[in-house]
Amino acid sequence: MPVPVFSLILLLLDIYWWIVLAAVVASWLVSFGVINGYNPVARSVLRFLDALTEPLFRQVRKVLPPMGGLDVSPIIVFIGVWFLQQLVLWLAERYAF
Numbered sequence: 001m002p003v004p005v006f007s008l009i010l011l012l013l014d015i016y017w018w019i020v021l022a023a024v025v026a027s028w029l030v031s032f033g034v035i036n037g038y039n040p041v042a043r044s045v046l047r048f049l050d051a052l053t054e055p056l057f058r059q060v061r062k063v064l065p066p067m068g069g070l071d072v073s074p075i076i077v078f079i080g081v082w083f084l085q086q087l088v089l090w091l092a093e094r095y096a097f
Contacts, residue, residue, distance in 0.1 A: 006092035010085060016052075017081045023049040024074045053077075 026049055029035040035042050053074075060073035 003092065003096050006088050006096070009088050013081050013085050013088070017078065019049065019052050020074055020077050020081070023053040 026035065026046055030037050030046065035046075037043060037046060056077055057071075057073040060076045061071070064072060064076065066072070
């Protein structure tokens with residue numbers, strides 16, 4: 001039965017959405033000096049978030065470079081995750097037994 005597969009995909013997409021949100025907020029906090037990037041714990045968390053999000057952000061930036069100093073790649077990734085979630089839901093309704 002394919003329904004658990006669809007649920008797993010939706011769960012992974014939801015987790016990735018939260019990871020992207022955490023990466024965006026963390027980058028703002030570093031920029032405003034709230035988080036010290038030289039702290040070993042903070043640095044490891046920032047590296048973890050960067051390792052999970054930067055490959056996809058980089059692909060978006062190749063197509064759509066930063067506009068006026070504003071990086072829109074997280075917004076495009078959010079839209080992509082939402083689209084994939086909607087696609088999985090549609091496929092689950094259409095092909096689930």
